[in-house]
Amino acid sequence: MSDQDNKKPLKLFFWLWAIITVAGVAVSLWAPGYLMPRSMSNNMHLTILTMVVFSVAAAPVAAGVYAASIYMLRTWSYRGDDVPPPAPVIRENNKVVASWLLASTVLTVFLLIWGLGALAVDNSSTGKNPLVVDVTGQQWVWSFSYPGTHVESNQLYLPENREVEFRVTSDDVTHGFWIVNMGVQVDANPGTITTIHTTPNRLGEFTVRCEQFCGLNHSFMDTEGFVVSTQNFNSWLAAQPQRS
Amino acid sequence: MTTTLERNATAQIPKGGGLARRQNFGTAVVAGVVFAYLFWLIAHLTLDSTGRPFGDQVATFTGLGWLIGFWIGIGAFNGPFRWLLGRDHSHADDMYYAGQNMGKARYWKFTTDHKVVGVQYIVVTMVLFGVGGILAMAIRTNLIAPGNHFVNQQVYNSFIAIHGMVMILAMIVAVAGPWGNFVMPIMIGARDMAFPRLNALSLWTLVAAIGLLVTTLAVGGLPVGWVVMDPISNQAGIGMDFFALTIIAFTVSTTVAGVNTITTMMTMRTKGMTLERMPIFTWGVFMAAALGLYAFPYFLVAESFQILDRTSFTSFFVSTGGGTGWLQANLFWLMGHPEVYVILLPAVGALFEIAAVMSRKPVFSYRTAVGSMAGLAGLSALVWAHHMFTSGWAPTLGGPFMLTTEIISIPTGLFFLVLIGTLWRGHIWMKLPTIWLFGFMANFIIAGITGIYLSDIPLDDQLHGTMFVTAHFHYVFVGSVLFGAIAALAFWYPKVTGRYLNEYLGRISFWFVFVGVQVTFLAMFVSGLRGMPRRYASYSIIFEHTNFASTIGAYTIMIGMIILGVALVTSWNKGEPSGPNPWQANSLEWMVPTPPPLENFEVQPVITEDPYNFDKEMVRR
Numbered sequence: 001m002s003d004q005d006n007k008k009p010l011k012l013f014f015w016l017w018a019i020i021t022v023a024g025v026a027v028s029l030w031a032p033g034y035l036m037p038r039s040m041s042n043n044m045h046l047t048i049l050t051m052v053v054f055s056v057a058a059a060p061v062a063a064g065v066y067a068a069s070i071y072m073l074r075t076w077s078y079r080g081d082d083v084p085p086p087a088p089v090i091r092e093n094n095k096v097v098a099s100w101l102l103a104s105t106v107l108t109v110f111l112l113i114w115g116l117g118a119l120a121v122d123n124s125s126t127g128k129n130p131l132v133v134d135v136t137g138q139q140w141v142w143s144f145s146y147p148g149t150h151v152e153s154n155q156l157y158l159p160e161n162r163e164v165e166f167r168v169t170s171d172d173v174t175h176g177f178w179i180v181n182m183g184v185q186v187d188a189n190p191g192t193i194t195t196i197h198t199t200p201n202r203l204g205e206f207t208v209r210c211e212q213f214c215g216l217n218h219s220f221m222d223t224e225g226f227v228v229s230t231q232n233f234n235s236w237l238a239a240q241p242q243r244s
Numbered sequence: 245m246t247t248t249l250e251r252n253a254t255a256q257i258p259k260g261g262g263l264a265r266r267q268n269f270g271t272a273v274v275a276g277v278v279f280a281y282l283f284w285l286i287a288h289l290t291l292d293s294t295g296r297p298f299g300d301q302v303a304t305f306t307g308l309g310w311l312i313g314f315w316i317g318i319g320a321f322n323g324p325f326r327w328l329l330g331r332d333h334s335h336a337d338d339m340y341y342a343g344q345n346m347g348k349a350r351y352w353k354f355t356t357d358h359k360v361v362g363v364q365y366i367v368v369t370m371v372l373f374g375v376g377g378i379l380a381m382a383i384r385t386n387l388i389a390p391g392n393h394f395v396n397q398q399v400y401n402s403f404i405a406i407h408g409m410v411m412i413l414a415m416i417v418a419v420a421g422p423w424g425n426f427v428m429p430i431m432i433g434a435r436d437m438a439f440p441r442l443n444a445l446s447l448w449t450l451v452a453a454i455g456l457l458v459t460t461l462a463v464g465g466l467p468v469g470w471v472v473m474d475p476i477s478n479q480a481g482i483g484m485d486f487f488a489l490t491i492i493a494f495t496v497s498t499t500v501a502g503v504n505t506i507t508t509m510m511t512m513r514t515k516g517m518t519l520e521r522m523p524i525f526t527w528g529v530f531m532a533a534a535l536g537l538y539a540f541p542y543f544l545v546a547e548s549f550q551i552l553d554r555t556s557f558t559s560f561f562v563s564t565g566g567g568t569g570w571l572q573a574n575l576f577w578l579m580g581h582p583e584v585y586v587i588l589l590p591a592v593g594a595l596f597e598i599a600a601v602m603s604r605k606p607v608f609s610y611r612t613a614v615g616s617m618a619g620l621a622g623l624s625a626l627v628w629a630h631h632m633f634t635s636g637w638a639p640t641l642g643g644p645f646m647l648t649t650e651i652i653s654i655p656t657g658l659f660f661l662v663l664i665g666t667l668w669r670g671h672i673w674m675k676l677p678t679i680w681l682f683g684f685m686a687n688f689i690i691a692g693i694t695g696i697y698l699s700d701i702p703l704d705d706q707l708h709g710t711m712f713v714t715a716h717f718h719y720v721f722v723g724s725v726l727f728g729a730i731a732a733l734a735f736w737y738p739k740v741t742g743r744y745l746n747e748y749l750g751r752i753s754f755w756f757v758f759v760g761v762q763v764t765f766l767a768m769f770v771s772g773l774r775g776m777p778r779r780y781a782s783y784s785i786i787f788e789h790t791n792f793a794s795t796i797g798a799y800t801i802m803i804g805m806i807i808l809g810v811a812l813v814t815s816w817n818k819g820e821p822s823g824p825n826p827w828q829a830n831s832l833e834w835m836v837p838t839p840p841p842l843e844n845f846e847v848q849p850v851i852t853e854d855p856y857n858f859d860k861e862m863v864r865r
């Protein structure tokens with residue numbers, strides 16, 4: 001190759017790209033499950049899985065940019081104080097543009113298909129006898145009531161393996177009802193009822209937080225909840241003070 | 245070659261003109277305060293003082309008084325006023341307003357020379373970054389440890405809103421303000437903007453709006469978040485009225501600037517400056533101006549409605565009166581998403597320009613560069629509801645909005661193609677602009693990928709409203725746009741001052757900011773993944789370590805920015821002289837002396853090819 005072309009062997013680039021991709025994939029497989037809250041519902045399971053899939057898909061792309069940057073810095077950087085000589089004139093390369101477009105389109109279509117499919121699963125309701133919970137946000141507490149029982153509580157008890165339908169509203173400003181361990185959230189708006197559903201599938205404690213800014217004590221608008229067995233759930237309901 | 249206007253100035257300020265010749269920023273502030281007081285007085289004397297809206301009505305009138313007084317005091321109405329009296333500006337008047345032979349004083353005046361306006365924008369941008377940065381440090385200091393109360397919680401809540409809005413303004417003007425005004429007209433061979441007085445009007449309206457926004461902190465603050473959603477915004481005091489007026493004034497400013505920019509580029513290009521020969525940066529400015537014209541009026545409408553709701557018992561956003569907060573949210577995000585690209589496109593255009601000049605190669609696939617910017621601008625109008633996936637509004641539209649949002653990654657990916665394609669096989673001159681360009685690429689890929697996560701509804705159902713979102717858009721704004729803005733500053737600084745921005749300080753600054761960004765915002769991603777919501781004043785012990793890291797990272801960014809500020813100020817008069825064309829570029833702004841004279845060109849230039857033929861000896865090098 002003459003210096004005029006300024007072409008250099010690409011081996012270094014491919015090695016960099018491969019190493020960064022492998023590292024990225026490794027992190028992608030490990031991090032979501034490790035960093036995100038313990039999964040306690042079907043939705044959260046899907047959330048973490050999607051996080052892994054998107055990260056794995058993104059790893060080679062990010063690696064491409066990093067590898068190209070490092071490679072260009074190593075291969076073509078010019079550190080003189082005077083202006084560098086002219087470089088080869090490359091105004092167009094239709095093949096490169098077309099393959100770049102094709103690759104990014106394929107990737108986007110994949111993400112879209114995954115996303116739309118996951119969305120359908122996410123929103124799907126089994127339709128079988130869901131437990132209804134009325135959720136009301138007010139500055140700055142959550143309250144939960146169970147229609148048909150006169151039970152009202154500031155802690156959220158849910159039975160395992162039964163679909164729950166949350167009907168969410170607010171007494172004052174907009175709040176964001178978010179079950180951190182279940183991958184579901186929806187705004188609580190005054191004068192409107194919004195719904196979400198999920199099926200808790202793991203026993204234990206979880207956290208409810210407000211994720212919409214709602215004034216002075218927004219940071220403290222959280223509460224704990226428990227997924228319990230159906231039997232324990234019924235005895236908890238029965239033990240609650242009845243509000244008429 | 246480097247004759248300066250200052251040196252030419254032999255104190256021949258044209259005489260006559262009376263009061264109008266004494267107007268400057270000082271008289272504007274005085275007139276603003278006087279009018280605010282007058283309007284306050286009139287409101288008190290005439291309005292019914294019983295009932296809740298009284299305070300808001302008075303505040304609205306007072307704020308309007310400030311704006312009108314400021315405009316009058318700076319001299320914004322002198323032209324129309326004299327025209328009405330049948331005494332239009334004389335040539336001497338026009339020269340006076342252009343700042344001829346006036347030295348430093350012109351920077352404090354309603355000056356029409358586009359280069360003066362450009363420098364004024366540099367100062368405005370620095371002030372905004374300063375204010376927003378101090379607020380950011382207060383926020384991060386408050387979050388250094390769980391249960392820390394560095395600032396009172398109510399004040400903290402105002403700080404997050406004002407930090408947000410101030411920084412958004414800073415980002416909007418960071419590239420388009422200084423360089424869209426200073427270099428863009430020269431780049432296309434124009435002697436000034438199409439409407440020089442409107443140019444000054446847009447700058448000073450922005451200054452007046454910033455005054456209102458900062459005053460908000462003194463009148464009860466804005467403890468409702470910068471998105472000022474309804475109904476929470478109703479719980480804010482008169483700071484909210486000032487905020488709404490800020491936005492109305494700001495929209496006037498951007499609209500005037502947008503019309504001016506587009507008209508200039510459509511009608512004032514010199515002979516031979518075809519659309520395909522325009523330096524690529526000017527395309528970025530053009531797209532941003534057009535997009536801003538489309539987007540910002542939504543914000544004006546939203547804030548006008550909020551003022552009416554607060555003062556006049558309308559109920560556009562009040563659910564008990566038949567309105568809905570969702571309307572406000574829609575209007576806000578119809579502005580809010582395109583706004584991100586109004587911010588991004590000038591920076592990307594500047595980076596394309598820098599990549600070409602610094603690697604001594606033409607922009608790779610000019611058509612792709614322009615097309616990707618246009619595609620992004622167009623698509624950005626169709627994605628606003630992705631901010632409302634979890635609001636409960638119109639769940640049916642979730643799929644379609646997810647589709648449009650994810651398609652955006654295609655034109656965004658083309659930005660990388662153009663940048664890498666331009667640098668590839670070049671002779672990449674490692675100077676300050678190039679260093680910040682590489683920093684941009686490293687950060688922008690993270691910004692882009694995390695944006696795709698958030699566009700996916702099942703993921704957004706977990707990540708929305710968390711620190712993950714905050715980290716994502718800070719990678720966009722701090723990691724990408726700020727890096728682009730600093731690259732542009734380092735690139736065109738010699739054209740303004742005749743001196744290089746200090747290379748050594750600039751490099752130290754780069755490493756502080758670059759490392760600081762990674763530490764701050766990577767840790768913030770983890771806070772969000774672990775479940776920490778945004779806009780928290782206080783948090784539980786499980787978020788301790790990542791927040792500590794973010795705070796330390798933020799201090800690191802601050803140190804870097806202070807170093808950059810020192811470099812910017814000290815290089816202005818004492819930097820290493822650069823000559824008129826330090827990067828040996830071919831576009832027109834480098835062909836004129838530094839600093840460029842009034843009206844830029846002695847002889848109107850004629851263009852025969854685009855500015856990227858670095859292999860040929862240019863005629864006027």
Ligand SMILES: [Cu+2]
Nearest residue numbers: 210212214218
């Ligand atoms: Cu809240």
Ligand SMILES: [Cu+2]
Nearest residue numbers: 580581630631
């Ligand atoms: Cu958006």
